Amino acid sequence: MINIPKIKVGIVAVSRDCFPESLSVNRRKALVDAYKAKYDEADIYECPVCIVESEIHMVQALEDIKNAGCNALCVYLGNFGPEISETLLAKHFDGPKMFVAAAEESGDNLIQGRGDAYCGMLNASYNLKLRNVKAYIPEYPVGTAEECADMIHDFLPIARAVEGLQNLKIISFGPRPLNFLACNAPIKQLYNLGVEIEENSELDLFEAFNKHAGDERIPAVVKEMEEELGTGNKKPEILTKLAQYELTLKDWVEEHRGYRKYVTIAGKCWPAFQTQFGFVPCYVNSRLASQGIPVSCEVDIYGALSEFIGTVVSQDAVTLLDINNSVPADMYKSEIEGKFDYTHKDTFMAFHCGNTASSKICCGEMKYQVIMARTLPEEVTQGTLEGDIMPGDITFFRLQSTADNILRGYIANGEILPVATRSFGSIGIFAIPEMGRFYRHVLIEGGYPHHGAVAFGHHGKALYEVFKYIGVPVEEIGYNQPAGVKYPTENPWG
Structure with missing residues (x-):
């Protein structure tokens, strides 16, 4: 069919600087691998430039996903996340966006391996409202790599509609x-x-x-x-x-x-x-x-x-x-x-x-x-x-x-x-x-x-x-x- 937007979701992982960045790096990779294993990899783009911890990183990531032709954004909280930088990213991205967060992975790794994204999602949602930024947040936005991949796939028809209406x-x-x-x-x-x-x-x-x-x-x-x-x-x-x-x-x-x-x-x-x-x-x-x-x-x-x-x-x-x-x-x-x-x-x-x-x-x-x-x-x-x-x-x-x-x-x-x-x-x-x-x-x-x-x-x-x-x-x-x-x-x- 003609006259229908084709969506390419830029996945940008974020990290609070007092949490291990490796949590966001590894969890982003697992998320992307999970999506490609189940869905069309052309739907997504993994932003490799940086893990967003600061406003400078935000600008770099924004430019990268724009240059990659992304017309939708997924902000992925691999750990607690930097509430200012991550919501500024959503504010300055001109297109449909969503937020998802990583679930904790193992009861045997809750010291250096605890990311607290469950908590970070609350602050992200609060900051989105402060900035009057619309974003899709799934019914239960915290999940494993496979669950977050499903959430991104569920976002595609929503993103098509939003992108379509804007044009x-x-x-x-x-x-x-x-x-x-x-x-x-x-x-x-x-x-x-x-x-x-x-x-x-x-x-x-x-x-x-x-x-x-x-x-x-x-x-x-x-x-x-x-x-x-x-x-x-x-x-x-x-x-x-x-x-x-x-x-x-x-x-x-x-x-x-x-x-x-x-x-x-x-x-x-x-x-x-x-x-x-x-x-x-x-x-x-x-x-x-x-x-x-x-x-x-x-x-x-x-x-x-x-x-x-x-x-x-x-x-x-x-x-x-x-x-x-x-x-x-x-x-x-x-x-x-x-x-x-x-x-x-x-x-x-x-x-x-x-x-x-x-x-x-x-x-x-x-x-x-x-x-x-x-x-x-x-x-x-x-x-x-x-x-x-x-x-x-x-x-x-x-x-x-x-x-x-x-x-x-x-x-x-x-x-x-x-x-x-x-x-x-x-x-x-x-x-x-x-x-x-x-x-x-x-x-x-x-x-x-x-x-x-x-x-x-x-x-x-x-x-x-x-x-x-x-x-x-x-x-x-x-x-x-x-x-x-x-x-x-x-x-x-x-």
């Missing part, structure tokens, strides 16, 4: 559709996150599309689409226009990215889009998502932001779906009850017109958009990729600015059930433990719109750390509380 531009087209205030939100929080946004008219996009008529690259894109759709190519007559539109978007991205490395799109898709362009853009959106350029529907800017975060965390295609409809009682009883460990209220159906990547769809077919065709000629509503979304683990989540400019988000791990939906669009039957209560006391109470981003696999742990790192207050991160744990707004009498 992201969101390109939007057109105002939101009439009677569609749900996804409207202030863009101030985008700038607070370091994200740039370029807002364009739908007319600008239409002009660019028309200029791509007859583009010599169109036949090659049509061939790609034909190969991807296979027997699901039920509307071959629309592929040329879809290929023209895909090239329009890709060229726009390259011409308008400016100094930003990564781009996502908040696109317009109705009500005038179909009648003027002559198709719906859903399939093209699905193709770009599969390449790492997520495109949100209905000019949902924070939906596009959420999709991008999910893409860089999971390194996989994501989708944006409506939290759409309840599962009929007869369907639940015949196909879910007794077969899966979910109550009826744990289940729901999530849907969008056809924007989900073909790799995530069972037997996807190119069709027309049923809802739009109720009021428009069917031929201008063609371009949706439809089919049931493949069963498996998912994470439903969203990052959102409220109307009064507070950043908040929600995260819930769940799954798509292997149950036929009997419906249309890109759609699946989803199950999230305690979804009924989550729906009422997080989604409704929090004022979230109906769009939610879906990452394939369970990524709640990483997303939670991403949200914390980028500044979402922990009290503003909603998740599905287990049974017996009340939400603040939940009636204690039921």
